[in-house]
Amino acid sequence: MSITVADLGLGGILSIIITAVLAENYIFSKFLGCCPFLGLSENPSNALGMGCAVTFVMTLSSLITGLINKYILVVFELEYLQTIAFILVIASLVQLIEMFLKKSVPALYSALGIYLPLITTNCAILGAALLCVQNSYDPFVSAIYGFASGVGFTLAIVVFAGVREKVAFADIPKSFKGFPIALVTAGLLAMSFAGFSGITI
Amino acid sequence: MNTLKKMMRAGIIDENPIFVQLLGMCPTLAVTTSASNGFGMGLTVICVLALSNFLISLLRKFIPQQVRIASYIVVISGVVTAIQLLIKAYLPELDKSLGLFIPLIVVNCIILARAEAFASKNNVVMSILDGIFMGAGFTIALTLLGIIRELIGCGTIFGFDVLLRFGYTPILFFVQPAGAFITLGVLIGAVTAIRNKTDGRKKALKGDEAK
Numbered sequence: 001m002s003i004t005v006a007d008l009g010l011g012g013i014l015s016i017i018i019t020a021v022l023a024e025n026y027i028f029s030k031f032l033g034c035c036p037f038l039g040l041s042e043n044p045s046n047a048l049g050m051g052c053a054v055t056f057v058m059t060l061s062s063l064i065t066g067l068i069n070k071y072i073l074v075v076f077e078l079e080y081l082q083t084i085a086f087i088l089v090i091a092s093l094v095q096l097i098e099m100f101l102k103k104s105v106p107a108l109y110s111a112l113g114i115y116l117p118l119i120t121t122n123c124a125i126l127g128a129a130l131l132c133v134q135n136s137y138d139p140f141v142s143a144i145y146g147f148a149s150g151v152g153f154t155l156a157i158v159v160f161a162g163v164r165e166k167v168a169f170a171d172i173p174k175s176f177k178g179f180p181i182a183l184v185t186a187g188l189l190a191m192s193f194a195g196f197s198g199i200t201i
Numbered sequence: 202m203n204t205l206k207k208m209m210r211a212g213i214i215d216e217n218p219i220f221v222q223l224l225g226m227c228p229t230l231a232v233t234t235s236a237s238n239g240f241g242m243g244l245t246v247i248c249v250l251a252l253s254n255f256l257i258s259l260l261r262k263f264i265p266q267q268v269r270i271a272s273y274i275v276v277i278s279g280v281v282t283a284i285q286l287l288i289k290a291y292l293p294e295l296d297k298s299l300g301l302f303i304p305l306i307v308v309n310c311i312i313l314a315r316a317e318a319f320a321s322k323n324n325v326v327m328s329i330l331d332g333i334f335m336g337a338g339f340t341i342a343l344t345l346l347g348i349i350r351e352l353i354g355c356g357t358i359f360g361f362d363v364l365l366r367f368g369y370t371p372i373l374f375f376v377q378p379a380g381a382f383i384t385l386g387v388l389i390g391a392v393t394a395i396r397n398k399t400d401g402r403k404k405a406l407k408g409d410e411a412k
Contacts, residue, residue: 029378031231031381032227033227034226034230035226035310038226080286081282083281083307087278121308122308123309126305127305130301130304174397175393176390176393179389180390183383183385186386187383188379190382191379194377194378
């Protein structure tokens with residue numbers, strides 16, 4: 001049986017949100033979505049845009065994949081097609097959002113550039129959809145979980161972009177410039193996020 | 202024979218997916234808590250990469266240009282699903298330790314990058330070889346990272362006691378997420394330093410001026 005909103009109550013929902021944002025942050029404890037995290041974190045405003053795009057897509061895709069799983073895949077006993085079905089839903093959803101942004105928010109569209117289509121291959125999105133099924137969440141609980149995970153991702157990428165801006169001015173060894181120092185920085189941030197790992201409600 | 206050598210060198214050294222192209226970071230960081238996990242993940246990726254390159258190369262003349270990415274994703278997710286079911290059936294332990302990251306191979310940038318950059322332009326045999334060599338580069342990087350993390354974090358390699366017998370106290374930090382980021386960062390930094398040196402002083406200086 002899947003877990004519904006009514007089963008969880010307010011406390012349960014809050015616990016899902018806090019766990020997803022802090023204790024089990026997608027970047028720092030689950031390693032989901034590292035590519036945009038490392039690639040698009042040069043300045044905080046772009047990072048915020050990317051974070052919002054991911055949160056938006058993740059909420060919608062968790063809801064839709066939850067519905068598809070509950071009413072199509074489980075009913076016809078096609079659970080083994082989950083990966084294929086989910087990735088197709090996500091790819092078309094991203095395409096839709098891209099078209100929408102191009103028309104109505106061209107500034108954000110040009111800022112996100114090539115990273116928007118890359119949301120399709122962002123493992124955080126597919127990961128969220130698969131984790132919801134694994135935890136047997138109801139579609140609406142999945143949407144809440146997806147939203148909270150997206151917020152956690154946004155928090156991580158914005159904080160990281162802020163730190164990276166400062167690191168850019170530091171005098172670091174030649175071979176560590178760019179990517180390697182970014183990874184070490186992320187490691188230090190992950191250490192601070194590990195402090196949240198004991199939290200349970 | 203010469204091209205074969207060149208491709209091998211490209212996949213493992215010159216264009217190593219992890220150390221040079223910096224693709225596919227999520228599984229790299231997540232599954233390398235031990236050498237055997239990293240190695241298992243690498244082998245899985247070799248299978249997926251060779252098969253998906255094979256299929257995409259076979260279909261390259263039938264796939265319309267406009268919908269090629271979507272078609273590649275469908276092919277790749279089909280291959281991954283098949284391999285996931287095989288692993289679940291025959292290697293349940295590997296399935297347990299890699300968990301979510303087996304289906305997530307679908308969205309691994311390496312697979313799509315090779316499909317787009319190589320398999321869609323080359324013949325079937327070359328594409329399979331490219332898949333195998335790129336996968337080998339990935340496997341070597343993951344195994345190396347796994348060995349380092351396991352050795353420092355648990356005192357073992359592939360589960361065999363190496364340092365513990367000398368009274369070594371494992372530094373748990375290295376098998377934790379933060380340790381993954383830092384170990385990979387230092388490793389890539391070291392590889393870059395070695396590459397800069399072997400590329401010759403002149404080239405390294407030129408690269409710096411360009412930056």
